[in-house]
Amino acid sequence: MALASDPSKDSRSTYCRKQKSLGLLCSNFLSLYNREDVETIGLDDAARRLGVERRRIYDIVNVLESIGVLARKAKNRYSWKGFGAIPRTLQQLKEEGLKENGSGFDGSSSVKGSDDDEDDRDSNTIYSSQTDKLNPNSGFNSAGPCKSENRREKSLGLLTQNFVKLFLCTHVDMICLDEAAKILLGDGRPPAMTRTKVRRLYDIANVLSSMKFIEKTHHPETRKPAFRWLGLRERSEDKSVDALCANESKKRVFGTELTNTTIKRSRVALTMDGISDEATRKRLLTEVKCENLENDIHIPKQEPGCKKSYHFGPFAPPTVSQAEVSETDRMKRVHDWESLASSYRPQYHNQALKDLFAHYVQAWKSWYLEVAGKNPIHLMSGRALS
């Protein structure tokens, strides 16, 4: 029952575009399903509980799947893999990316997408959803009726992966979306196509941002908005604090001084935009890529001053930062998915976390009221939820 809002009607319409962003939706989605008891997720259920149209669920689910958090199980059904699956997925993406285009993202050939009608041979099938493996063997363009491949090529999921690869396989930790679109599309694309791609990248960027994989910034000089990769560190399962701390130390320059200005490594990023010359850009990309293939996965930086956090949606408990601060340094540093996932699980021994969770539930209810009813504030007292 359309409990979604109606932008047009509704006296006192409190329509706020930001409240409906994909990023927010993603946060909500994550906090809703990131629990141990969750195994499968029904799209209808998700749409209903989040108070959005099904179409939107597809959007986030597709990018989440491409990152490994979810896996399609059947029609209308996804299984929750969890944040723990992310590192592995990223690693695979990186390997694939490097392998795929042997010499870097040299334009058109590799990650491109075909043009309108008229199929095209190359089909880098990096998709497979089924198992937790993304791609059994580096699917180069082997035999493959590119009938529907064409569609797949343009999927949000694939685009997400390619976008991520851009960061993993290259060391441009800052790129503006139209640049990315051009690179991913290949050369000389009709502007219209680029525009569409950019729109999609915005969608993707929003959800990746909400998960703190990337962060929006501006080129120190150009002022042009761009996204920077924050990434996460590797490691597959256990979550010993020690390991985390140890890992912390190899955080490199990234976390410390990059805060808001230039650093050597970003010189490339800085230059990129100014370079209209295709050849030069390619060369730069290739160069950097070779520079260091190892530093792909690292802990997202965390400026000292920043209140850190992870705010989950509109109902983000304001207590989060406090709880964390009082929790010890390590807690504050831990910014990886596993620990994050853990901290949001109810059965935590820590009192602070328990309280936090309670608060969270409450906040969620009020938020739910908001989407279910219309005005967040009393006014007409909404209907009973739960």
Add this chain to the structure above:
DNA sequence: GCTTCCCGCCAGCGG
């Protein structure tokens, strides 16, 4: 006036 990007139409596809 440009950037960001939500909305929902409607083509494909799977069952």
Add this chain to the structure above:
DNA sequence: CCGCTGGCGGGAAGC
């Protein structure tokens, strides 16, 4: 044939 999927781009909110 009918739902589920999800590409796509108009056009409006945001800055």
